[in-house]
Amino acid sequence: MTDNNKLMAEKILAAVGGKENISNATHCMTRLRLNLKDTSIPKKDDLMAIQGIIAVVESGGQYQIVIGQNVAKVYPEFTRLAGLIAEKPIDENLDQPKEKLTLKSIGSRLMNYLSGSMTPLIPALIGAAMFKTIQVVIGPDLLHLVSAQDDTYLLCGFVYSAFFYFLPIFLGFTAARKLGASQLLGAMLGALLLVPDFTALNGQTFHIYGFLSTKVYDYSQSILPIILTVWVMTYVERFFKRIVPDVLSTIFVPFLTLLITVPIELIALAPLGNILGDFIGRGLIGFGDFGGFIAIALVAALWEFLVMTGMHQVLILFAIAGIAQNGYDNFVTVAGFAATWAAFGMAFGAFIKIRNKEQKATAFGAFVSGILGGVTEPALYGIGMRYKRPFIALAIGGGLGGLYAGLTGVANYLMGASNFLSVLGFVGGGTTNIINGCIGSFIAFSATALLTYFIGFEKESEALKEGK
Incomplete structure (x- = not known):
C-alpha cells in the first residue's frame, strides 16, 4: 500500500510540473491542496488519469486534488518527493508572480486564509465534540445514566473545553x-x-x-x-x-x-x-429566528456545491463562532446537516439504481464514506459530477430537509461529526428539537434517494446496463 501511495505521489508531482512549480502543499480530510507558481502547467486530464484521483478543483487560490481519505497517506510521500517539510510552513517564493489585487483575488485569499487556518483543527474539533456528545447522552439531559457531578460526566466536559x-x-x-x-x-x-x-x-x-x-x-x-x-x-x-x-x-x-x-x-x-x-453570532441566530427557514432551505440546497469549492469552510467558521457565543446554531449547521444527509441519500439511491457492478461498488463506497466517515466528496464527484442528474435530486432533497428544519426551529448544539452521529447535535434542545432534527434529516435523505432513483439517470446511461 505504501508503494501505491508513493507511486500516486510521483505521478501527481510529475503532472503538476515537478517540485520546481510548487510553493506550498497542504491537505485536508480529502484533498491535496497545492499552491502552484504556474497554474497553466498541470493538465486536468493527466491528473484524472491517475488511479485514485476523484476530481481536480481550482479554488481559493489553490490547485486541489481530491483523493479521499487516503490523502493523509499520500501527502507525506508527496512532500518528501517535493522537498517540502510537512510540519513547517513553506517560505514564500519571492520570485513568484504577484497576483493582481481585485475583489475576486482578495476574497479568494481571505477564504484561503480562513479555511487553511481551520482545516488542520477539524480532527481535534471532532474528537472534542464526540466527548461532548457522550456527556450529553449519558448525562441528565438524555439517558440519566450518570449525574452532573459524576467524574466521567465531568471528564467529558473537560476534554471538550480543552479544545474550545x-x-x-x-x-x-x-x-x-x-x-x-x-x-x-x-x-x-x-x-x-x-x-x-x-x-x-x-x-x-x-x-x-x-x-x-x-x-x-x-x-x-x-x-x-x-x-x-x-x-x-x-x-x-x-x-x-x-x-x-x-x-x-x-x-x-x-x-x-x-x-x-x-x-x-x-x-x-x-x-x-x-x-x-x-x-x-447574534446575526446568524437572528436570521434563523425571523423568517430564516427560506434561507436555511436555500443554503441546504446549495451546501454541497459550496463544499466542492471550499466556500463552506467560511460558513463553518462563523457557525463555530456562533455556537461559542450563543451555545447553539439554528442556521448554518442545520442547513449543512440537511445537505449532508441529502448527499448520503444521493449515494444510497444511486447504489440501489445502478446495475453496472463497478459503478455500483463506487456508489456503495461513497455511501459508506459518507454515513460512517462523514466525507461527502466521493458522492459529489463519483456520482454527482459523473452523472449530473443526481445533483438535481441533491439540491431538492437538501432543500426540503432544510425547509422542514427551518420551519420547526431546529437548533444544533455541537460542532462535531458529520456522519450518522450528526443527529446527536440536536440533543441539547430537548425532545422536540431531537425529533424535528431527525425528521428533517430523514426527509433530506429519503427525498434525495427517491429522486436519484427515479430521475437521476438517463435511460441509456451505462450505469443502468449490466456489466462488470
Missing part, C-alpha cells in the same frame, strides 16, 4: 503556519488572551506600557480576535526580519514582533474581533 476554551491558541498556531509566520509566536498571542490573571480583569480597564489603555474582554473560545492578530503579526515579523541583522535575529525579531503586535492586539484587533464575532 483554548481555541485561540490552536488557531494562532495554524493561522501563522498558513501565512508562513512563526507558529509559536502565533500560539503565544493566542495564549496571551487566556492568561488567568488577564482574564480575571474582564470588564476592567488595563494599561499597556503605561500610556495605552484597553478594556479587557473574555476571549476564550473566540476565533476572529486571533485570526486578525496573526494576520497583522505576519507583516510585523516580516518587517523586522528584513531590517534586523541575521546575527541578532534570533533574539530581536521575536521580541520586537511581540513588542509591536501585543498592544495592537489588545487595544484594537482582539476587541474588534470580539465585536465582529458577537455580531456574526
